[in-house]
Amino acid sequence: MAQLVASRRPGRGIPSAPELAALSVAGLLLFFAAWYGVAASGWVPSRFLPGPQVIAEMIDRLAQQPYAGYTIQVHTLASLKRFALGFGLAAALGVPLGLLMGWYRWLDDLVTPLFEAVRFVAPIAWVPFAALWFGTGIGGPILIIFSGAFPPCVINAYRGARQVDKVLVEAAQTLGAGGLRAIGEVLVPAALPSIVAGLRVSAGLGWQSLIGAELIVVSSGVGYLMVQGQTSLQTPIVMSAMVAIGVIGFVIDVALRALERAVRRSWGDQG
Amino acid sequence: MFRNVKRAFRRSDQEVLALDDVSFEVGEKEFVAIVGPSGCGKTTLLRMAAGLDFPSAGSVLVGAHEVAGPGPDRAVVFQQFALFPWKTVEENIGFGLRCRGTPSDARAAIVARYVELMGLQGYERAYPQQLSGGMQQRVAIARSYALDPDVLLMDEPFGALDAQTRVVMQEELIKLCRVNPRTALFITHSVEEAVYLADRVVVMTRSPGRIREILDIASVRRREAWEKLEHVEEVMDLESFVHLRTRIWRMLREQQEGAAVPGVPAQPA
Numbered sequence: 001m002a003q004l005v006a007s008r009r010p011g012r013g014i015p016s017a018p019e020l021a022a023l024s025v026a027g028l029l030l031f032f033a034a035w036y037g038v039a040a041s042g043w044v045p046s047r048f049l050p051g052p053q054v055i056a057e058m059i060d061r062l063a064q065q066p067y068a069g070y071t072i073q074v075h076t077l078a079s080l081k082r083f084a085l086g087f088g089l090a091a092a093l094g095v096p097l098g099l100l101m102g103w104y105r106w107l108d109d110l111v112t113p114l115f116e117a118v119r120f121v122a123p124i125a126w127v128p129f130a131a132l133w134f135g136t137g138i139g140g141p142i143l144i145i146f147s148g149a150f151p152p153c154v155i156n157a158y159r160g161a162r163q164v165d166k167v168l169v170e171a172a173q174t175l176g177a178g179g180l181r182a183i184g185e186v187l188v189p190a191a192l193p194s195i196v197a198g199l200r201v202s203a204g205l206g207w208q209s210l211i212g213a214e215l216i217v218v219s220s221g222v223g224y225l226m227v228q229g230q231t232s233l234q235t236p237i238v239m240s241a242m243v244a245i246g247v248i249g250f251v252i253d254v255a256l257r258a259l260e261r262a263v264r265r266s267w268g269d270q271g
Numbered sequence: 272m273f274r275n276v277k278r279a280f281r282r283s284d285q286e287v288l289a290l291d292d293v294s295f296e297v298g299e300k301e302f303v304a305i306v307g308p309s310g311c312g313k314t315t316l317l318r319m320a321a322g323l324d325f326p327s328a329g330s331v332l333v334g335a336h337e338v339a340g341p342g343p344d345r346a347v348v349f350q351q352f353a354l355f356p357w358k359t360v361e362e363n364i365g366f367g368l369r370c371r372g373t374p375s376d377a378r379a380a381i382v383a384r385y386v387e388l389m390g391l392q393g394y395e396r397a398y399p400q401q402l403s404g405g406m407q408q409r410v411a412i413a414r415s416y417a418l419d420p421d422v423l424l425m426d427e428p429f430g431a432l433d434a435q436t437r438v439v440m441q442e443e444l445i446k447l448c449r450v451n452p453r454t455a456l457f458i459t460h461s462v463e464e465a466v467y468l469a470d471r472v473v474v475m476t477r478s479p480g481r482i483r484e485i486l487d488i489a490s491v492r493r494r495e496a497w498e499k500l501e502h503v504e505e506v507m508d509l510e511s512f513v514h515l516r517t518r519i520w521r522m523l524r525e526q527q528e529g530a531a532v533p534g535v536p537a538q539p540a
């Protein structure tokens with residue numbers, strides 16, 4: 001319905017999309033230039049801070065030759081698989097739980113005290129249990145990712161459900177919608193922006209927790225690669241792993257941001 | 272329909288009586304309008320008929336049964352439209368039919384009919400936020416009409432319309448009710464609108480909301496043959512119309528006693 005919507009021209013002082021992209025690129029370039037400059041100047045021993053070109057070479061080498069058992073691609077895939085399972089489980093359980101807590105008062109009262117206590121236990125604090133319950137199996141890291149990713153899923157779905165305009169629910173009821181339809185066609189779409197915002201936070205926390213988990217309980221993944229590099233005092237390997245973590249985290253966030261935009265569009269928000 | 276209805280609300284640890292001893296009946300296929308100052312409990316009454324609110328004392332009956340909850344036999348046009356922002360105009364209008372299980376081709380035909388009736392052609396796939404307030408209101412009205420309900424409950428359905436569209440909608444509503452009479456409870460701030468549309472007008476007083484008087488319009492309309500006139504403004508020029516309008520205005524004014532008058536009487540409709 002493009003003809004209904006006034007096109008939004010970038011006003012004076014508000015940067016346009018290409019200008020913003022250029023700014024991001026400039027920021028990155030500046031960062032790499034500074035990094036390169038500091039490393040090349042010799043102020044910091046290259047053992048502590050290798051230059052970007054060293055890291056690039058190292059990543060290339062890690063992609064060809066296995067280190068700590070696997071190539072960097074295999075490590076990354078192992079991490080992504082754990083992340084997908086832990087995050088998927090957190091979303092699949094957390095979002096419905098949050099929605100239903102927002103919908104049914106009794107469930108809210110039943111779950112909230114326990115949830116509020118448990119969610120303050122940091123993901124890393126689950127490491128002993130993860131090791132105890134699952135040994136070195138895949139359950140351990142999933143539990144840790146889950147513990148990081150679950151609370152934001154619940155909280156945002158719950159907030160979304162609580163903020164649904166009551167009159168919309170009433171309208172659906174007067175039009176003959178039963179409980180299931182009211183949940184599926186009013187509660188869920190009304191809460192969707194909040195749910196997706198929660199998923200974004202959740203994915204970030206989940207990915208961070210994953211690295212924590214891999215530092216300890218497994219023998220593959222980028223986190224593991226990092227510890228192995230550290231114990232053998234290979235700073236370039238540690239930094240290569242950090243780059244991989246950062247890049248993948250960024251990609252995950254971009255994907256979820258695209259999802260957020262798609263949701264807003266399906267709400268008829270063209271802005 | 273309403274029998275000795277009372278409704279109290281709690282407001283900061285205090286019981287506030289919003290409605291006190293309201294009794295009136297809307298006959299089968301009768302069109303009843305409620306007018307009264309803002310905050311006198313009109314919306315509360317309508318919500319009780321819809322099954323979205325319940326009396327503190329007394330009872331609300333539809334047919335022989337006490338109202339237990341909302342249902343598609345009593346369609347509501349909400350004061351705040353209450354359109355689903357994630358659904359297009361078409362999907363909003365068709366929502367009730369889908370709940371009912373109407374097959375999709377029959378549904379599309381009904382939706383198309385109301386889109387045309389409400390002058391929404393070309394906006395079928397637009398989202399509510401892309402429409403003006405008046406257009407949103409027309410979608411809300413279409414959504415309720417599309418269900419062809421036994422009882423229509425309308426809370427200032429024309430409130431957000433401009434004067435011309437409002438007149439068109441009033442004439443459409445009159446036509447619609449003549450072709451297919453149905454029981455209707457209609458809240459409005461416009462005395463003219465109430466007198467023009469309704470068979471009876473309930474005039475309410477404020478805090479707590481009580482019934483001041485119930486005026487019979489239908490007998491005057493029949494006697495003076497208002498139906499013969501096609502347009503709102505012609506009816507509004509009739510002496511019988513002006514007489515009724517003035518009577519209602521006097522009732523509303525005498526209970527104001529210094530308080531601001533809700534709305535301005537001058538503009539027809």
Ligand SMILES: Nc1ncnc2c1ncn2[C@@H]1O[C@H](COP(=O)(O)OP(=O)(O)OP(=O)(O)O)[C@@H](O)[C@H]1O
Nearest residue numbers: 280281282289308309310311312313314315316350
């Ligand atoms: N849920 C509620 N909780 C507390 N008080 C309420 C509630 N709903 C309505 N009231 C009170 O009841 C009274 C009547 O409200 P209502 O909305 O029915 O008025 P109204 O006649 O529809 O007014 P308007 O013409 O402005 O729409 C008001 O004093 C209002 O403050």
Ligand SMILES: [Mg+2]
Nearest residue numbers: 313314350426
């Ligand atoms: Mg009201």
